[in-house]
Structure formats: C-alpha cells, structure tokens
Amino acid sequence: RKEVEQDPGPFNVPEGATVAFNCTYSNSASQSFFWYRQDCRKEPKLLMSVYSSGNEDGRFTAQLNRASQYISLLIRDSKLSDSATYLCAPLGDKLIFGTGTRLQVFP
Amino acid sequence: DTEVTQTPKHLVMGMTNKKSLKCEQHMGHRAMYWYKQKAKKPPELMFVYSYEKLSINESVPSRFSPECPNSSLLNLHLHALQPEDSALYLCASSQGARTGELFFGEGSRLTVL
Numbered sequence: 001r002k003e004v005e006q007d008p009g010p011f012n013v014p015e016g017a018t019v020a021f022n023c024t025y026s027n028s029a030s031q032s033f034f035w036y037r038q039d040c041r042k043e044p045k046l047l048m049s050v051y052s053s054g055n056e057d058g059r060f061t062a063q064l065n066r067a068s069q070y071i072s073l074l075i076r077d078s079k080l081s082d083s084a085t086y087l088c089a090p091l092g093d094k095l096i097f098g099t100g101t102r103l104q105v106f107p
Numbered sequence: 108d109t110e111v112t113q114t115p116k117h118l119v120m121g122m123t124n125k126k127s128l129k130c131e132q133h134m135g136h137r138a139m140y141w142y143k144q145k146a147k148k149p150p151e152l153m154f155v156y157s158y159e160k161l162s163i164n165e166s167v168p169s170r171f172s173p174e175c176p177n178s179s180l181l182n183l184h185l186h187a188l189q190p191e192d193s194a195l196y197l198c199a200s201s202q203g204a205r206t207g208e209l210f211f212g213e214g215s216r217l218t219v220l
Contacts, residue, residue, distance in 0.1 A: 034207040043211035091207035094163055097149035
C-alpha cells in the first residue's frame with residue numbers, strides 16, 4: 001500500500017459546483033495533515049492545515065477521520081481559479097506528498 | 108511572490124559537469140528542504156536541514172551533495188548526473204522541522220543531457 005493515496009482525477013466540474021477529494025494514508029503515527037495546491041509548472045502552495053478533526057477556510061473544508069486514516073477536502077462554489085492539482089500531505093517524521101488530484105473547473 | 112528564492116530557474120548540464128543549485132530565504136526559518144519533482148508526480152523529499160544540520164537524507168545518491176552554509180542558504184551540488192535526474196528541484200523552508208507548513212521556491216528545472 002502506498003504511504004499516501006489520492007484519486008488522480010481529473011475532476012472536471014462546472015463553476016459553482018461542489019467537489020470533494022479524498023486522501024488515504026498508511027502511517028497511523030501521522031499527527032497533522034496538510035493540503036497543498038499546485039498550479040501547472042509552479043511550486044506547491046499551502047492551502048490548509050488540519051491539526052484536529054477538521055478545518056474550514058471560506059469555501060474550503062478539510063475533514064480528518066483518524067480511525068479510517070483518511071482526510072478529505074471539500075470545495076464549495078468552485079471558481080475557474082480553483083483549477084489546479086491538490087496534494088495531500090500527512091506529517092509523520094517527515095512530510096510525504098500524495099500523488100495529487102487534478103481539478104479542472106470549466107465555465 | 109514566493110519568499111524562497113531559487114537560482115538558477117533553468118539549468119542544462121552534461122553528465123560530466125559540476126553545477127550547483129542555490130536557495131535563499133529571509134523568513135528566519137530554521138528548517139530547509141530539497142525536494143525533487145518529476146512530471147505528473149508528487150514532490151519527493153531528498154534532504155532536510157534543521158538548524159543548519161542535516162537531519163534527513165532520503166538515501167539520495169552521492170552525486171547529489173547538499174550544503175547549508177548558514178540558516179538562510181541551502182545549496183545542492185550536482186556532479187556526474189544521469190539523464191533520469193532531469194526534474195524540477197524544489198527548495199522549501201519552514202519555521203521548524205516538525206511542521207508541515209512549508210514555503211516553496213519556484214524551483215530549478217534541471218535537464219541532464
């Protein structure tokens with residue numbers, strides 16, 4: 001089993017849609033979790049940090065299920081500018097990135 | 108604009124060349140990282156420096172040699188690379204090594220001929 005698994009997508013959604021991504025991780029010692037977004041040919045940028053059961057920031061909600069070892073990212077009211085690859089990253093003794101889920105929002 | 112600066116942005120080198128990638132941050136961060144990213148793949152951790160000491164080496168081949176001259180600078184020395192080493196090399200920094208809140212530079216895109 002890979003350390004961090006994500007559905008690669010792409011998820012193609014219209015503007016205004018709600019979309020959710022899941023991420024599963026194998027290291028049960030992971031204490032905190034992070035979502036990064038990466039635009040094409042750009043560097044990853046931190047989107048959200050999750051230290052407890054979840055976090056919400058505007059249109060973005062992350063939820064953590066430690067028992068099942070997965071975290072999710074929900075994006076409401078999608079914008080064209082949300083088009084990117086979303087990388088899940090649990091922190092154990094080091095930060096490991098998942099393969100990423102590609103989101104394409106169309107008009 | 109990113110507060111982590113990497114140079115050069117692009118580098119083409121032959122397999123016998125010696126070159127270096129440079130990274131600088133002025134956020135007072137005490138941890139710095141090198142990641143390697145191939146197309147359509149996630150960033151892969153190579154090295155972590157914490158308080159200027161190498162704390163993690165992910166079994167990286169010795170043709171990659173990191174150096175941390177001070178808390179603001181991180182170098183990656185390259186020697187006798189292979190074509191499969193062609194990738195985007197990302198530098199990142201964080202306040203400490205036990206956080207996942209990393210700030211990345213724009214990367215150095217390396218091509219090995």
